[in-house]
Amino acid sequence: MLRRTESVVEKLLTNWMSICLYTFLRESAGESFYMLFRAIKHQVDKGPVDAVTGKAKYTLNDNRLLREDVEYRTLGSWKRLNTLQHYKVPDGATVALVPRNVKHHLHDSHDYMLERVKTPMLDDGEEGGVRLWHLVKASEDSELPKHRRGSLRERGGERAKAIPEIYLTRLLSMKGTLQKFVDDLFTAILSTSRPVPLAVKYFFDLLDEQALQHNINDPETIHIWKTNSLPLRFWINILKNPQFIFDVQTSDHVDAVLSVIAQTFMDSCTIADHKLGRDSPINKLLYARDIPRYKQMVERYYADIRQTISASDQEMNSALAELSRNYAAEVNCxxxxxxxxxxxxxxxxxxxxxxxxxxxxxxxxxxxxxxxxxxxxxxxxxxx
Known part of the structure; x- marks a missing residue:
């Protein structure tokens, strides 16, 4: 239940939760999430980032790890502004605007067609066109004949498998740097030390009532319902898209780190134990020791909410009426x-x-x- 968005009810639930949790985001969890976002951006920008592939030296995502040692230097936070003196323009100099020398070839449609025919197609790399690269070139495998590609993959298989182990310490270092910010965010989301948002209590009680009404006694089923309705439907969407609530610009390399953290939060909300081995994704191995602790936080969060005093319909209606009064001018009802x-x-x-x-x-x-x-x-x- 609540896994897909095929009906209007599921879409309404997402929007309803978003509106009801706006105050909680602004006053509680929003600060922790913003600090995490800034920490990720700061750490990623400390090292080189490939402008074409988006791969970075400092990341949590091994698929976006820059697996080459690139020499770089920190520019710092000072940038000098150039003036006319830097361009050797003396005081009292006469400056003239000179029109750019542009040749106009497109006189009529016939010439236009000729120009199009003469223009080489440089977009398709497989046809010999130009292929852009920044810090590291992409694999040259696609440039080889098909009968040679398999042998190259076989020869490079061991090297490709060994690369993540070499750079695992870099991923672990990045994880250690961000650990406090991740813990603070998860604690802010799953803490019951302060009053839980009324909408969450009201809806979780509704799910408990539905389970009782339909004779569903399996606690795992109710756990899945609550997980699908709040963490997976609301929080995961926010974690992967900080631009939804903040006036920030995201990038591929920052999104790659956020996706790992969002996946960790998702795994923490599931009941099933994930068996990890040597062939498991490195992204999951990074937080393998932390997920059991996060799972306990989720279970305790659900249990504490269930034990609190139920929210009446009148309380929920009053809260919704207050929301309407506060933001009536910002939406077109x-x-x-x-x-x-x-x-x-x-x-x-x-x-x-x-x-x-x-x-x-x-x-x-x-x-x-x-x-x-x-x-x-x-x-x-x-x-x-």
Whole structure:
């Protein structure tokens, strides 16, 4: 349940959680996440980064590791501004604007076609075009005839397998540098020392009620429901896309590090034990010793939330009303309601029937209220 986004309910849940957790992000978890993002960017930018492949000397992702020793020097934070004196322009000099000497070849469509024919196609490297590289050239394997590529792979197999072991210490060093920031973020997300967001408590209680109503006694199933609804649906999306909540520019090499941390958080929320061996991805081996501790944090988080006092419908409605008052000017409610009504109108009869059969919906008269809305919007015939 809640693994895919095929229905409007799952999409609504994602947006609902995002709105309800905005204050929690701003006041609690946002600072830890921003500090982690800045730490990653600072560490990655300390060393060389390939402008073409995005591979970096300092990273957590072995697929984006710069596996060559490139000489480099730190530029520092000072950059001198050039003035006219640097360009040997004396005081009182006369400056003239000279038009650029540009040859115009495209006089008519015939000449244009000739120019296109004469222009070499340099984009396709396999056809002998130009291939860009920055610090390290890509594998030359694709330039060889097909009958020679297999033998080259066989000869380079041992070397390719040994490279990660040589640079494993660099990955471990990067992990050690970021460890405190990762721990702080996970603690901020999974801590119950301060009040848990009301929306999380309310929705988790709803899942517990649904499990009880359908005679589902397996704790692993309920754990999976909660994991799919909050950590995997909301937090993983935020961890992989910091630009969603911060005014920052992301890059491939920073995204590569964030993806490893997001995968670690995802593994920590699952119940199944991941058996790791020599052939396991290095990204998973890096946090193999930390994941059991993170799993305990997740389990304790779910247990603590379940033991707290339940959130009533009135409390949830009051919290949502306060959100509406605080951010009413920042969203266009009419547009959102119109798009939602388009979906409701498409399945109007089925929704009315479902609301009339549900006991909770009957108490709240949701079917009656939906019929009123339909009548107001498009004068739909009702049995009022």
């Amino acid at each position: 009419l547009v959102a309601l119109n798009e939602l009504y388009k979906y409701i109108n498409k399945y109007y009869d089925q929704i009315i029937t479902a609301l009339e059969d549900d006991s909770t919906a009957q108490k709240m008269q949701l079917g009656y209220r939906l019929q009123q809305i339909a009548a107001a919007v498009e004068n739909k015939v009702t049995d009022l």
